[in-house]
């Protein structure tokens with residue numbers, strides 16, 4: 185299931201709507217603090233716990249969690265950076281009947297909970313605060329972040345000041361972009377979403393298992409989707425992509441190539457010519473192993489069919505406006521993205537959406553934090569995928585999977601999201617030591 189992702193402003197608006205609908209702000213805070221205490225009990229076990237509270241509502245959540253953990257027999261110490269400044273956090277502080285130490289003097293503890301700043305962070309932490317927090321986090325057996333590690337920019341995932349690595353992050357109501365964007369994402373450990381009764385909705389979401397339409401029992405190879413791959417100078421890459429397309433449920437995969445390719449499954453048909461006007465083609469794939477042959481991309485763009493443009497072909501597009509009026513999905517990694525769109529400003533989410541708008545294409549902006557952006561403003565954030573996915577050929581496999589999903593009839597954005605999700609799960613199934621060929625072999629188990 186896809187989970188909504190809200191920016192800091194959207195989260196504040198959702199919170200305000202809940203309050204307007206009759207839920208008291210202190211009730212939301214009580215739920216957040218109780219949810220965090222529950223996650224700590226579940227994931228960290230009963231050990232002495234130090235809760236670090238800031239001046240805003242993130243700190244307020246900390247006082248509530250302290251009360252709940254103490255009620256469950258934990259030895260809890262609370263240390264405050266500052267006096268509570270919001271009404272709700274003053275209320276939470278008033279409900280904590282234990283002592284409050286000064287942050288600057290607090291000694292380490294086996295469990296440390298960072299409730300200094302959350303979505304209200306407006307700048308990096310003071311150096312002395314960031315240093316002390318990092319030391320306490322590093323010294324803990326289990327480090328927990330309330331909503332976000334303090335110092336992370338909620339919307340962009342950047343580190344506004346140095347951030348240590350946490351084991352657990354408990355967030356409330358909805359995920360925020362930083363939970364799925366680098367570098368922040370790598371610092372959070374396990375991310376747990378606590379329900380606090382706030383309605384979260386919008387165009388941004390974490391990509392989940394998508395409803396891929398079941399195969400038509402009366403279908404034939406063409407109605408199940410024909411993927412036509414255009415080979416180039418290095419046929420190994422298109423062989424991987426074509427194999428992945430075949431394994432992802434395309435009814436028929438064809439490769440037009442001037443040289444016979446030896447390592448293709450027998451079910452993938454090799455042809456000398458490329459009749460791209462064939463109306464049965466569900467999706468054309470161009471780019472893997474293409475080399476510097478712009479005429480092949482030009483040929484693909486003459487066909488009125490959906491197209492996946494990957495790898496070398498991305499650099500051959502030239503002007504993103506050239507893609508207007510075409511039904512295209514582009515799959516750039518960082519270098520290819522910059523080559524086509526230049527150095528756009530803003531967060532990775534902003535850049536992905538701007539590229540989708542400029543090219544009027546779906547953009548699969550690859551990396552450890554892959555995003556899928558649509559010109560209509562939809563933005564899918566990939567769930568975390570194994571680090572061993574970063575190896576040669578895995579991008580070719582993804583391109584083939586996207587082409588298959590598109591040929592099977594999913595809309596361009598949904599085809600890209602479905603493939604990104606299955607790609608990550610196939611990598612999990614293939615395990616460490618995986619090479620791109622193993623990833624292809626693992627697709628059927630990830631699809632089932």
Ligand SMILES: NC(=O)C1=CN([C@@H]2O[C@H](COP(=O)(O)OP(=O)(O)OC[C@H]3O[C@@H](n4cnc5c(N)ncnc54)[C@H](OP(=O)(O)O)[C@@H]3O)[C@@H](O)[C@H]2O)[C@H](O)CC1
Nearest residue numbers: 199212213240241242301302303304305306307308309331
């Ligand atoms: N979203 C929800 O439905 C709920 C969220 N909860 C929790 O509330 C926080 C957000 O709380 P908020 O009070 O808006 O913000 P913070 O606690 O993150 O911090 C704001 C205060 O911190 C000051 N600030 C900001 N940056 C710094 C800095 N680098 N150094 C020092 N002080 C800083 C800021 O002051 P300004 O100077 O910027 O004006 C504020 O005083 C959310 O993350 C959740 O944990 C609710 O409890 C439940 C519902």
Ligand SMILES: [K+]
Nearest residue numbers: 298301330332
């Ligand atoms: K925090």
